[in-house]
Structures are given as structure tokens and as C-alpha cells.
């Protein structure tokens with residue numbers, strides 16, 4: 001009997017596709033073939049989207065497990081408390097067994113190595129940093145400051161540096177600095193630009209709000225060492241870092257800014273790797289719309305750049321959100337690996353989201369992508385990942401695999417045990433130096449006294465504060481620092497800009513495009529050209545940072 005031959009053209013990759021996911025990949029689920037993400041392309045970022053209840057968290061959990069199994073540490077935020085189960089062995093459930101059978105997947109019920117983290121230090125190891133590390137840009141975002149207030153906060157940091165004040169660690173340190181600033185507002189205005197008591201006062205009030213939101217828990221010492229989120233266990237599996245975020249989500253801005261801070265820490269700490277065989281860390285950014293919602297343009301630009309450049313440091317960022325339109329185009333274009341769960345399309349806005357989600361996929365003539373997005377069942381998704389050439393694969397209807405670990409929450413005692421077994425340790429209570437606080441207070445009080453004498457000083461200050469010699473010294477210091485440290489300029493400039501640090505000479509964004517060596521060879525790189533701040537031609541001075549240092553580095557080009 002003659003066998004019917006398969007028509008290769010219609011095959012859409014089925015004939016060349018391996019029967020099972022390759023060893024150097026993370027398995028997502030099954031379409032007409034296995035769907036997976038190549039480890040070496042996992043740093044080309046990704047996107048998981050879908051309406052509520054369509055299976056995003058389960059997909060994320062499966063991917064986190066897959067990366068962990070491959071020795072890749074993972075970071076994810078547990079927004080609803082239902083991701084914590086990854087630390088415990090899974091239990092057979094009818095939907096798990098049914099799906100596994102459907103796709104021929106063997107569930108290996110097991111727990112995964114997990115480190116729980118918690119900004120409030122209750123449901124995990126405390127995540128802490130110093131005010132200085134966070135920097136004025138992210139702090140301004142945390143406190144929702146106006147542009148003018150952000151400018152004043154910048155000046156405060158600059159003054160702390162100029163006056164050689166102690167490191168700013170706690171919110172109390174910052175409050176004291178602001179006290180001193182208010183007391184000598186007039187004098188400092190002459191030197192640094194407009195500082196009004198009113199704007200200092202409103203920053204102080206915002207600081208109180210931040211404290212009430214729990215800010216005093218996470219500004220202190222010892223700071224988080226980001227490498228502690230990159231552990232692998234003795235069995236070679238990567239740790240899954242789960243940030244308890246249920247409470248944190250009550251302050252969405254705090255949540256989003258903190259995750260952005262973690263990304264910027266990674267960006268700063270990690271070395272350039274080019275294109276590694278597998279990622280150093282995979283970072284899932286759940287509820288990603290919070291990062292972009294109402295974010296000022298300058299911050300959005302920084303996020304785009306961090307996402308683009310962090311790739312060559314071996315970090316894959318996977319955004320998780322309900323609506324694909326939540327992610328700005330310039331970021332979305334950089335996301336190579338995509339899992340699209342079902343979307344609803346009742347309202348015109350929802351229909352638009354479906355349409356544009358459909359358009360982001362490489363078309364499969366066998367699938368009406370738009371229709372499919374609306375008709376997908378739970379745990380089903382449209383999947384397109386980067387193929388071995390780094391090109392987006394043809395979109396496929398995929399049944400996502402079930403997790404091996406528990407789906408859902410864990411008990412308090414289970415959590416306690418996991419925390420006690422953490423491979424890294426941090427003290428429960430934050431600390432800051434009393435001596436440093438005393439010095440800051442002294443400076444603030446001194447400022448108050450100086451106020452009385454300031455009438456006499458005013459005239460003298462005016463004549464001596466032209467600023468010319470100061471900015472000369474910025475340039476000199478900049479040159480020396482960069483030469484001495486040898487830290488890649490792109491990294492330093494971007495990190496400083498993101499954190500808004502007033503590192504002398506580090507406020508501009510000019511030459512980044514020219515310095516983007518980290519994987520410019522991507523299939524997507526041409527897409528990015530619009531957003532690149534190429535070699536100074538599109539240098540937009542970042543207002544708040546340039547209050548003091550306007551234009552430094554602007555337009556600099558590296559040969």
C-alpha cells in the first residue's frame with residue numbers, strides 16, 4: 001500500500017522540528033511540534049500576556065522550573081501569592097494529569113530550590129538598599145515627585161557629595177539632609193539653582209508617605225548583594241528567587257520602581273558577556289504595566305535602554321501582563337520569545353489589543369491569529385520563539401505544559417522552612433550608622449545657625465559662585481575617573497542616569513548608541529534603530545539630572 005507523503009510546504013516546521021525539545025532549551029509546551037526557548041537565545045527577552053485566568057502564572061511557573069533545571073537562576077515576583085508553591089512538590093490534579101497526557105509530557109513532581117525575598121522582611125529575606133544606591137531618579141519615582149521637586153532632590157544629592165557628608169543610607173538620613181537644605185535654601189539657590197522651602201517641604205512630606213508605606217524597612221544596611229539572587233544549588237539547579245509582592249502591590253509604584261531598581265543593580269553589577277550559552281539570570285517582570293503606566297518619558301527611555309543593554313550581560317527579561325498594549329512599542333520590539341494566552345475582545349480597546357497582538361507574530365497560514373487569540377482555551381497559547389538563526393518562529397497554537405511543583409500557595413510553616421534553608425543570610429533588622437546620622441544632624445543644625453549669619457555672607461557668595469571653575473573640575477574628574485576605573489562607559493553612564501546619580505560628569509546619555517555592543521547582531525536590532533540614542537545625535541538632556549550638570553557627555557562619541 002502506498003503511503004501518503006507529507007507535504008513539506010504545508011508542514012510549517014514540523015518535519016525539521018525535533019521530536020522533543022533540544023537539551024539546550026526550555027520546554028514550553030506542545031503544538032504540532034515541541035515549543036521551546038533556546039537557552040542561548042533566552043536573553044533576547046520575552047513576553048507572556050493574556051486575560052485574567054488564562055494561564056499566565058502557570059506558564060511562568062513552568063518556564064521558571066525549566067530555567068532552574070538548566071542551572072539558570074530566576075527572579076520573579078509573586079503578585080498574588082500563587083507562585084510560592086514552586087518551592088513545594090506538585091500534587092497530581094486532574095487538570096495537570098489531563099494536560100500532561102494530552103501532550104505526552106511526564107510530570108516529575110518535585111520541589112524547586114527557592115529563595116523568598118520580601119521588601120518588608122516578613123515573608124522572605126529582606127531586600128534592602130541605601131538611599132544613595134537608589135539615587136534621586138528612582139526615589140523621585142517612588143515618591144511621585146514633580147519635575148521641580150525632582151530637581152531639588154537632585155541638588156540635595158549633589159550637595160551631600162560636595163559637602164562630603166556621610167553616605168545616605170536610611171530615609172532618616174535623607175530627612176536630615178533635607179532639613180539642612182531647607183535651612184540654607186537661599187544661600188544654596190545662588191550656587192545650585194532654585195531651591196524653595198516649599199518644594200523641600202513637599203519632598204519631606206512625600207518622604208513621610210514613603211516611610212508609612214514601609215520605606216524604613218528597605219532603606220538600610222546591609223544592602224542586597226544582587227549576586228545573592230544568582231545562586232545555584234548543589235544539584236546544579238538554579239535558585240528561583242520569589243519576591244513576596246502581595247503587600248507590595250498595595251503600592252504599585254513602589255513595586256514597579258523596586259523591580260526596576262533590581263534590574264538596574266543587575267545591569268550595574270554584571271559584566272559584559274556578549275551572547276552567552278545560557279542566561280546568567282532570567283527576570284520575570286509580572287504586572288509589567290505598572291512599570292510603564294504614567295512613567296515620565298525620561299524614565300521610559302531609560303527602561304528601553306536597560307532592557308536593550310542588559311541582554312549582553314546575560315539577563316533575559318520576561319514581561320508578564322494582561323494586555324500586550326501595556327508594553328511600549330520600543331520595548332515590545334525587543335521581546336523575542338512570546339507566549340500569548342487568550343484575550344477578550346468585547347470593547348473596541350480590547351479589539352485593538354487583539355489586532356495588534358496578532359500582528360506581532362510571524363504569520364502561520366494555517367492559523368487565523370486574530371481569531372485564535374480570542375478563542376484560546378485556558379492553558380493554551382500562541383507561541384513564537386526565536387529559532388536557531390535568531391528569527392521569530394512561525395506562530396503555533398500550543399498547549400502549555402503543567403508545572404512539576406505545586407500550583408498555588410504554601411503554608412506559613414512551609415515558607416518558614418524554606419527561608420531558614422536559604423543559601424544566603426541577611427539580618428532581620430536594617431541598621432544605619434548612628435555616627436553618620438549624628439554628623440548629618442550636625443550639618444543640618446549648623447546650617448540653621450549659619451542662616452542667621454547668612455545675610456552678611458550673601459553678597460560674598462554671589463560674587464564667588466560663578467560656577468566656571470566648578471564645571472571645569474567636573475570634566476577633569478570625569479576624565480580621570482573613567483580612565484582610572486576602566487568600567488565600560490555605557491554601563492556607567494546608563495546606571496548613573498537611571499539612578500540619577502550626580503557622579504561628576506555622569507549625567508548625560510550622549511554616546512550610548514555608539515557603545516551598544518551587546519548583541520547588536522540580533523534579528524531585532526534593526527527594529528531598535530528608532531529608539532537608539534545614537535552617537536549623540538538625539539541626545540535629550542535628562543532634565544532632572546542636568547539641573548546641575550547640563551549637557552555633560554552630551555554628544556560625545558567613542559571612536
Ligand SMILES: Nc1ncnc2c1ncn2[C@@H]1O[C@H](COP(=O)(O)OP(=O)(O)OP(=O)(O)O)[C@@H](O)[C@H]1O
Pocket residue numbers: 050051052053054055056057058059080082095096099378379380399400401402407
Ligand atoms: N497549562 C495549563 N494546562 C491546563 N490548565 C491550566 C494551565 N494553565 C492554567 N490552567 C488552569 O487555569 C487556572 C488559572 O491559571 P493561572 O493562575 O495561571 O491564570 P492567570 O492567567 O495567571 O490568572 P490571573 O490573571 O488571575 O493571575 C489554573 O489554576 C489551572 O486550573
Ligand SMILES: [Mg+2]
Pocket residue numbers: 056057058080
Ligand atoms: Mg496569575
